[in-house]
Structures are given as C-alpha cells and as structure tokens.
Amino acid sequence: MIRIGVDANGGDLGVKATVPGAMRAVSMFKDIEIVLYGDENKIKPLLTNDERIKIVHTEVTMDMGEHDPVRAVRKMKDSSLDMVMYAAKNGEVDAVVTSGPTQCVVMAAHLIIRRLPGMERVALCPIIPNYDGKPRLILDCGANVELRPEHIGEFALFATVAAKEVLGIENPTVGLLNIGSEPGKGREIDKEAYEYLSNLDTINFKGNVEPNQIIDSPTNIIVCDGWSGNVAIKTLEGTAKMMGVMLKDEIKASFGGKFGYLFMRKNMKRFKKRMDSKEVGGAMIFGVGKPVVKAHGNSDDYAFSSAIRQVYQMVKSDLINKVVEKLPKVEEVESND
Amino acid sequence: MIRIGVDANGGDLGVKATVPGAMRAVSMFKDIEIVLYGDENKIKPLLTNDERIKIVHTEVTMDMGEHDPVRAVRKMKDSSLDMVMYAAKNGEVDAVVTSGPTQCVVMAAHLIIRRLPGMERVALCPIIPNYDGKPRLILDCGANVELRPEHIGEFALFATVAAKEVLGIENPTVGLLNIGSEPGKGREIDKEAYEYLSNLDTINFKGNVEPNQIIDSPTNIIVCDGWSGNVAIKTLEGTAKMMGVMLKDEIKASFGGKFGYLFMRKNMKRFKKRMDSKEVGGAMIFGVGKPVVKAHGNSDDYAFSSAIRQVYQMVKSDLINKVVEKLPKVEEVESND
Numbered sequence A, B: 001m002i003r004i005g006v007d008a009n010g011g012d013l014g015v016k017a018t019v020p021g022a023m024r025a026v027s028m029f030k031d032i033e034i035v036l037y038g039d040e041n042k043i044k045p046l047l048t049n050d051e052r053i054k055i056v057h058t059e060v061t062m063d064m065g066e067h068d069p070v071r072a073v074r075k076m077k078d079s080s081l082d083m084v085m086y087a088a089k090n091g092e093v094d095a096v097v098t099s100g101p102t103q104c105v106v107m108a109a110h111l112i113i114r115r116l117p118g119m120e121r122v123a124l125c126p127i128i129p130n131y132d133g134k135p136r137l138i139l140d141c142g143a144n145v146e147l148r149p150e151h152i153g154e155f156a157l158f159a160t161v162a163a164k165e166v167l168g169i170e171n172p173t174v175g176l177l178n179i180g181s182e183p184g185k186g187r188e189i190d191k192e193a194y195e196y197l198s199n200l201d202t203i204n205f206k207g208n209v210e211p212n213q214i215i216d217s218p219t220n221i222i223v224c225d226g227w228s229g230n231v232a233i234k235t236l237e238g239t240a241k242m243m244g245v246m247l248k249d250e251i252k253a254s255f256g257g258k259f260g261y262l263f264m265r266k267n268m269k270r271f272k273k274r275m276d277s278k279e280v281g282g283a284m285i286f287g288v289g290k291p292v293v294k295a296h297g298n299s300d301d302y303a304f305s306s307a308i309r310q311v312y313q314m315v316k317s318d319l320i321n322k323v324v325e326k327l328p329k330v331e332e333v334e335s336n337d
Helices: A015-028 A040-046 A069-075 A082-088 A101-112 A149-165 A188-198 A226-252 A257-264 A264-274 A301-318 A319-326 B014-026 B038-048 B069-075 B080-089 B102-113 B149-165 B188-198 B224-252 B255-263 B266-276 B301-316 B318-327
Strands: A002-007 A032-038 A055-059 A095-098 A123-125 A136-139 A173-177 A204-209 A220-222 A282-286 A292-295 B002-007 B030-040 B053-057 B095-098 B122-127 B137-138 B173-177 B204-209 B221-223 B280-284 B292-295
Touching: A002 A015, A002 A082, A002 A301, A015 A032, A015 A040, A015 A055, A015 A301, A032 A040, A032 A082, A032 A301, A040 A055, A069 A101, A082 A095, A082 A101, A095 A101, A095 A301, A101 A282, A101 A292, A123 A136, A123 A149, A123 A226, A136 A149, A136 A226, A149 A173, A149 A188, A149 A220, A149 A282, A149 A319, A173 A188, A173 A226, A188 A204, A226 A257, A226 B224, A226 B266, A257 A264, A257 B255, A257 B266, A264 B224, A264 B255, A282 A301, A292 A301, A301 A319, B002 B014, B002 B080, B002 B301, B014 B030, B014 B038, B014 B053, B014 B301, B014 B318, B030 B038, B030 B080, B030 B301, B038 B053, B069 B102, B080 B102, B095 B102, B095 B301, B102 B280, B102 B292, B122 B137, B122 B149, B122 B224, B137 B149, B137 B224, B149 B173, B149 B188, B149 B221, B149 B280, B149 B318, B173 B188, B173 B224, B188 B204, B224 B255, B255 B266, B280 B301, B292 B301, B301 B318
Parallel strands: A002 A032, A002 A095, A032 A055, A095 A292, A136 A220, A173 A204, A173 A220, B002 B030, B002 B095, B030 B053, B095 B292, B137 B221, B173 B204, B173 B221
Antiparallel strands: A123 A282, A282 A292, B122 B280, B280 B292
C-alpha cells in the first residue's frame, strides 16, 4: 500500500476539492491509502466513501495570502500543512499532496521533511502544458530567487531521474533557459551555468533553450534559476488565460461566431484541456526526502486527483531512492538550515 | 516634413517588406518623406510609386544571425543599418525604422546615434499585444541583461513621457515586474528597485506587477531588467504562437470543427489580429538622441508600415525633447562608450 498524506484544508476550495479528489484517486488506484489532514467537521459530510481514507483532525489552515512563510511554518505546527509534512517526515505517510500557498509548501517541505544529503537547494518543478504528447519539466520555478551553477546542476540531475522514472522518458535531455541560443548569452550566472552543465556527465545537456520555445522545447527538461522560471511560467499561464478570454470574446461577438461554436464545442473543449493545468497535476518539490506535489491553488477535485496520481507515480517509481543513488555521496550530515 | 530613414535591406523579408511598407506609410501620412537605405537594384523594381521616397544605395546587410553585434556595428559602416543610423545622427533623417537583428539595432543606435545626456542605459520597449484597447509598454526587454535601480528609474521616466505623448495616456502608471505583489519580493535588485521607484516623484509608481498580469496589467507601463523582460516577452510570444497552433490543430481535427469554423472565420481573424505583433508596430529604442523603432524580424509590409507609423508619432509628438526636459540636467558631456 502507498500511503499519501493530503493537506485537506489547503487551496482556494479547501475540502470541497481535496475530499472528492481523494475519493477519486482511491477509486483509480487500488494500492493507495489516503490520510486527510483537515477539519473533520467539514470533511465528514463530503466523504461519501471512506474506503482506504482516514482523517486526522485539525481546523488550522495556512492562509493563501501568507506573507511570511518561514514564520508561518515554524509557528503553525497544528496547521494541516505542517501536520502532513511531519507525517511524511515520521514515515506515517509516503508522500504529500497540497494546494496550499506555494512558498509555505516549499518552506514546510524544506524545514520539516528536510533536504536529501547532497541536495543544497529545493526546487519547484511544474510540468509544462502539453503540446505534442511529450511532457516537459521546467525548474526551478520559484523556490529560490537566486542560484549558483552547482544548484542548477543538482536540479538538472534530479529532473533527469524524474523524467525517466515518473514520465517514462528514455535518456531525457536538458536545456538551459537563456535569452539567446548560442553559448555566451545571458548574465554572468547563465554563462557559468552553461559551462557547468556542459561538463556534467550525469545529464544529457543540449545547450540553451529560448523562452519562446518553452512549450515546444527540443529538450525534455529546462533548467533555470527560480526567478527566471517563475517569470516564465507565470507569463505562460497569464498569456494562456488571456488568450482564452479573448477567444471567448471574439466568438461571442457575432451570431456567426456563436452558431459556428455549436459545431466545434468538442474541439474547443479539447483545446482548453490541452492548456489546462488541471490535467497536468501539480508542481513537484524536488530536493527533500519525500515526494511532495503542490497542486494549483485553484485546483478542483479533478485537478487535485491528478496531483495525487502524480505523487503516487513518484512513490511507485521509487524516485527519491533512485535520485539518491545518483547524487554525490555526502560524508557528513550537513547542517540543514 | 518628417523624414524617416528606413533600413531597407533589414529583416527576414528585406526589400519585399520594407519597400511596400514605405509606400504604404507615405500614402497614409502626407507629411512623411522616406529615405530607403538599401540595394537599389532590388528596391527599384518594387518601388511602383516613388513619391516622397528616395534611395541611398548599399548592398551590404547586417546578418540576422550576427553573433557579435558590437564588432559588426563597428566594422560594417557600409551596411544599411549603420548608414541609416549615421543619417539620423547627422540630421539627414529625423528617425529610424529597421527590422534588422535586435542586438545589432540596439548597439548601432547606442554607438552611432548615442545616448541622451542623463540616460545611462538604452532600453528596448515593445508594446504589449492589445487586450482591452489599452496599449501597455514593457521595458527593458533585452538591451541590457543587468541593470541598477537608477537605470530602471530612467526607463520608467522615459516610458512615462512616451506613454503620454505617443500613446495619448494621461498620467501613465508604472509597475515593477516581480514574482510577488507585495513589497519585499524578488531578488535583492528587485527590492532595491522597488524602493528606488517608490521615491521617484517624476513617475506614478503603483508597486509590483506579477508576470501573469503582463497582458492585462493594471499599470500602463511595466519596468524590469532586460533579462527578465526578454524572458517574459519571449515566453508571451511563444505561448501565443503555440496556442494558435493548438487551436488550429483542434479545429481541423473533426468535420464539426471545420464546418463550425466556416461561420466564425471573421471572429477567428479578429482574435488572431488582437494577438498579432504586426498590428502593434515594433519595439521602441529608448535612451538615444533620435526615435528608433525596431520592427519584428519577420515583419511583412503591413507590419513594417505600422512600425513607420509608430516612429512618425514619436517624431510628431517631439518625444525626445519632451523627455530631455524631464531628465536631470547633466553638467558635463559624459563619456559615452
């Protein structure tokens, strides 16, 4: 049995998404057990089938607008987010899914579950909306605003193992996000990262990838610092959203548009689905000792069940141990704060 | 008469776009004269109407894949790009339009026309694809990979004057691109820039703008360093392009889709037009002594004429002098290299 801990109070919809999402996941996979950390009084009425689902009660919830994640994680030990992370740390669950506030999730994973020996940083790694049936990973998308080339190298290695084990890609390729395709482009840090990745024999580095290629990147993985990744992924989301709004506007603007739409409703739905983060699951947190997936804050039950499926695959493929095998062996236990 | 210098050899299509683009612009505005710097043998057959259009012959063209812009600009003084920039410097034309390679255009403007006293950096400022009828500016989008807060302040001021004079926006507002909306977000440089812009009384600063808000930004202007702006604008372009491809795919995927499309062709065209850089003109180069517009490399004649219209408005509104009035007075002429 794979035991998955769910932060049931987290996200914009809270238990309304997490509870039906958990039931959906349990019905998909027979070897899943779920522990819901959240408000029992709100969960129970929604839990129409509690087969392989347990509740650990807490009413405390991390606020989605939390401005001081470190303080919040340290102080709110009775929050559903902290509790599910402690459960993972103590081995009560094998993995964590939450749609709580991103920076709090990253900090809680970091401070409570803690980094793997050999990983100096933690990364936030979403899956890029699917264009051609080939999933692509981009990291770091915001766990760290600044990184050294070695950290980007660690992330490239981690993502290489994840792309192989979780996404089933043979010999995954890695690109460095840069504003030009040739070596020597970008800031000093980007030139250094290019050099560093070129000399790393544990990854299959293919050079720079420009930001207009993120969706149809020639590489399976794109690495970058957390600032740049966050700018890129948020610009991508914002553009996709606004294009959807504009398309809707234009279709509604005339009778012909509305009439024509009747015939292509299915096509439009498929189009929407292809760009939809709900399909993809969530962003993986790489670098800590247990699989953690951060689902989108506005996840509904379907999106949340996709995130559970994703973390299930991370556990099932034994991702963490497979990464540990590849990481440089650390002689002493490092200070981890 | 407003005299506009055109790099006729530049861009992916060269004279095939620039010559009909120039003829189109001349027919739109009666107070325009155009000088085409380019290959006379190729221009003449296309120039079916040479009213108010002159040719200055050169066969030399800056390569679109040029890897060393500084060297290219310094060495290729007989290129159409260098020649049009020298013409602007010497007052033979009032402004420049080119769809040549971006970094070469920026370097040529910088090295040949030279910076305005009081401007320490040059910025590349595209107009963001129009969502709601309100044009928005974002800068720097790639002229500099790294910037100090004072430079971002200069750009905010320049763009404020341009938004008012060229785009007709009363009291334009300025936002700082950042990965969070609250102050204190981002890298050290972003926190410093926030502080600096907050204390600048020549602009109307409204705080941070997140990258998912670029298209529908609450501010008229978004400022950032050239690395971040380039990542954002290229991600935006790539996402818009790939969404167009996916939409087309889905519509073509079934008979219903194709049939429905017949009724909404006009709607789809309007949708495409709204996201199309051809409508917008080009990226303005801010900081040098003459108006320069860099049209998209793949501009057709329509896009190129939009870029000419844009630089025409920059000259007509006396943008450069209006910016100079607002810039801090520089006592001595600075070294400009």
